[in-house]
Amino acid sequence: MSILASLAPVRTMPQARFGAVDPRARVVLSVGFALVTVGLSELVALFAALAMATGLMIMAHLPVGSTLRRMAAMDLFIFALIAMLPFTTPGTPMFTIFGFEASREGLYHAVQIALTANAVALAMLALLGTMEAVTLGHALHALRCPERLVQLMMFTVRYIEVLGEEYARMRQAMRARGFRPRSNWHSYRSYGYLVGMMLVRAIERSERILGAMKCRGFTGRIPLLERFEMRRRDWQFVAGFAVALAVLVGIEVANVFV
Amino acid sequence: MHIVDGALSNPVVIGGAVVALGGIAMGLKRLPVERIPAAGVLSASFFIASLIHVPIGPSSVHLILNGMAGLVLGWAAFPALFVALLLQAVFFGFGGLTVLGVNTVLIAAPAVAVHFLCAPVIRKGPARRAAVWGGVAGAASLAMTGVLVAFALALTGDAFVPAAKLVLVAHAPVMVIEALLTGAAVMLTRQVKPELFMKEAWG
Numbered sequence: 424m425s426i427l428a429s430l431a432p433v434r435t436m437p438q439a440r441f442g443a444v445d446p447r448a449r450v451v452l453s454v455g456f457a458l459v460t461v462g463l464s465e466l467v468a469l470f471a472a473l474a475m476a477t478g479l480m481i482m483a484h485l486p487v488g489s490t491l492r493r494m495a496a497m498d499l500f501i502f503a504l505i506a507m508l509p510f511t512t513p514g515t516p517m518f519t520i521f522g523f524e525a526s527r528e529g530l531y532h533a534v535q536i537a538l539t540a541n542a543v544a545l546a547m548l549a550l551l552g553t554m555e556a557v558t559l560g561h562a563l564h565a566l567r568c569p570e571r572l573v574q575l576m577m578f579t580v581r582y583i584e585v586l587g588e589e590y591a592r593m594r595q596a597m598r599a600r601g602f603r604p605r606s607n608w609h610s611y612r613s614y615g616y617l618v619g620m621m622l623v624r625a626i627e628r629s630e631r632i633l634g635a636m637k638c639r640g641f642t643g644r645i646p647l648l649e650r651f652e653m654r655r656r657d658w659q660f661v662a663g664f665a666v667a668l669a670v671l672v673g674i675e676v677a678n679v680f681v
Numbered sequence: 682m683h684i685v686d687g688a689l690s691n692p693v694v695i696g697g698a699v700v701a702l703g704g705i706a707m708g709l710k711r712l713p714v715e716r717i718p719a720a721g722v723l724s725a726s727f728f729i730a731s732l733i734h735v736p737i738g739p740s741s742v743h744l745i746l747n748g749m750a751g752l753v754l755g756w757a758a759f760p761a762l763f764v765a766l767l768l769q770a771v772f773f774g775f776g777g778l779t780v781l782g783v784n785t786v787l788i789a790a791p792a793v794a795v796h797f798l799c800a801p802v803i804r805k806g807p808a809r810r811a812a813v814w815g816g817v818a819g820a821a822s823l824a825m826t827g828v829l830v831a832f833a834l835a836l837t838g839d840a841f842v843p844a845a846k847l848v849l850v851a852h853a854p855v856m857v858i859e860a861l862l863t864g865a866a867v868m869l870t871r872q873v874k875p876e877l878f879m880k881e882a883w884g
Contacts, residue, residue, distance in 0.1 A: 457778040539687025544774040578721020615865020629719040643714035
C-alpha cells in the first residue's frame, strides 16, 4: 500500500449527512463526547456510548468496511496493552490459563478501556474525520486556538500530500536502482539517507515557499476568511447531541446507585 | 506507540495535558512567523516518515524519528509533533482525543531533551562524529519515550506494571533501528545541507 493511499481519508466525503453542521460545533461536541465517555465506568453506559458512536458513523456515511478495518488496527494495539490486565489485577479469580489466574476485576477494566477507546475514536472519525483538514483549522481558529498553531497546522496539512508524493518518487528511484529493503546495515543506511534527503528537500521547499509568500505581501499574518454561522439546524444538532450525552451520564449514574 | 482514550488515570491525563500546553506555548513563543513555513513542512515530513515501515527481522516497524525532529526543530518540536498527532488522531483514529496531551509529551519531550544534549555537538566538527551523535540522539529519544510510556502506565496503576515492562522491552529493537537511521540521516544532512541544524532561533 502506498503512502498516498493511506492518506486518502484526509480528503472529505462530501455526502456526510452532518457535513452541513457547523464545524465549530462538531469540534466542541467531539471533545464533549470524549470527556463524557472517558468519565463513564459502567459497562452499560459504555456500550451505549459505543452505540452512539456507531450511529454517528452511520450518519456520517463513513465507509463501514475501511473504518472498521482501521478500528481493528487500533484494537490490535489496545489488545496488546490490556490483554495482561485480567492476569495482573488482583481480585476474584475467574478462570486460569497456563496456571495464571484471570480476575473478574481485571477483565472488567480491560473491557472498559476497549469500549472507551473504540467509542471515542469512532465518534472522532465520524465528527471530525469527515471534514476537510483546512476546515478543521478554521474551526480551531474560530475557537480561539493560537493563530500560529493553526497556521502551522495548515502548512502541515498542505504539505503532507506534496511530501508524500516526493517520498513516493524517491522510493521509486531507489527501486529503479534495485533497492530491496532487508534487515541489514545497507538498508538502514539507505532509509536514513532517504529521510535526510526528504528533510533537505523539505527545508529548501520551505525557503521557496517563504520567498513566494513574501512576493505576495506576506506580513506574518495569514487572514483566515472563512466565517462560520450557527444556524437553526446546527443548534438542533447540538441540542440532540447534548441530550444524548445527558442520557449517557444518566445511565451511568442510575447504574452506580442501583 | 499511541496510548488510547480510557487507558490512563485522570491525574496522568490532566498532567500530560498541562505539560503539553506548556511545551506547545514555549515552542510557539520561540517560533518566529518567518519560520512557520519551515516548521510546517518539517512537521509534514515527520508525519510522512512515521508512515515508513522498515523491515526488522521477519517483521517491520514504523519510524517515529522524534530524535531527528528534536535535533532539527528544538522547542518547535512540541507544536510540530502535536499537530502531526492531532491529524493522526482525527483522520486515522490513531491514539485518542483526551490523551492527545500525554501522547504529545511522550514524543516531544524526549525530542527537546535530545536537542539540548546532542544538537550542539552535531552542529560542528566532522560529519562522521556528528553522525555518531545523531545515532545517540535517535536511540536516546526513543529510550526516553519508552521510559515515559512505561512511567505513564505504571503511574496509572500497579496492574499496568507488567505491561509497562513489556513496553520497555518492545522499544529496544526499534531503538537500534532509529539510532542507525538517525545517524545516517544526520551524516547526509551535515554534508548536503549543514544549515538544517544551524537554526539557532529554533532553540
